[in-house]
Amino acid sequence: EAGVTQFPSHSVIEKGQTVTLRCDPISGHDNLYWYRRVMGKEIKFLLHFVKESKQDESGMPNNRFLAERTGGTYSTLKVQPAELEDSGVYFCASSLLAGASTDTQYFGPGTRLTVL
Amino acid sequence: AQKITQTQPGMFVQEKEAVTLDCTYDTSDPSYGLFWYKQPSSGEMIFLIYQGSYDQQNATEGRYSLNFQKARKSANLVISASQLGDSAMYFCAMREPPGMDSSYKLIFGSGTRLLVRP
Numbered sequence: 001e002a003g004v005t006q007f008p009s010h011s012v013i014e015k016g017q018t019v020t021l022r023c024d025p026i027s028g029h030d031n032l033y034w035y036r037r038v039m040g041k042e043i044k045f046l047l048h049f050v051k052e053s054k055q056d057e058s059g060m061p062n063n064r065f066l067a068e069r070t071g072g073t074y075s076t077l078k079v080q081p082a083e084l085e086d087s088g089v090y091f092c093a094s095s096l097l098a099g100a101s102t103d104t105q106y107f108g109p110g111t112r113l114t115v116l
Numbered sequence: 117a118q119k120i121t122q123t124q125p126g127m128f129v130q131e132k133e134a135v136t137l138d139c140t141y142d143t144s145d146p147s148y149g150l151f152w153y154k155q156p157s158s159g160e161m162i163f164l165i166y167q168g169s170y171d172q173q174n175a176t177e178g179r180y181s182l183n184f185q186k187a188r189k190s191a192n193l194v195i196s197a198s199q200l201g202d203s204a205m206y207f208c209a210m211r212e213p214p215g216m217d218s219s220y221k222l223i224f225g226s227g228t229r230l231l232v233r234p
Contacts, residue, residue: 042226112159
């Protein structure tokens, strides 16, 4: 069974440009999460989808970030326009049963974003 | 506010020896879950082990075990018989039941970089 996949693995863009990150969760996982780790800091939650609905987007830093999950399958995270402080590693995770006490989030390999 | 603390930014261990990575947490909720993830140099986050707050026994998964001390709010990861492939970043994380925001998000510590010496 395929794990969580993310594309691209690396992205280097200039300040002011737009970048779109993609995440394909494990098949059958209704729950999809985005996290990011900026240099030297902890991994921080961005948002949580249940199927195509945003369950919690309290971690989204500002309105330059837009996440979508049309059809409840893959998700995209768009940053527009990108700023220098957006550089970091963006992780996607998926889980099967968010309400179960033992529910585990499985992470993708991450997308390393560098904004110059 | 909930918080995870990993006080060891880096650690060394000799191959074949055991090592303990520290994790303390802070929460006021009686129901929570604790997780450990491994991040090798390739970048992916690999789930290692889970401990529920109501679990009576310490979790074990192969060479990984979790030393859960609820009263002290600690959830240390013990790796037995270290291997060279264990060299990686290790993150402790906590999940609480959803509150007003209905979120099952994980709260992460800052990580511990483990280097296994041959």
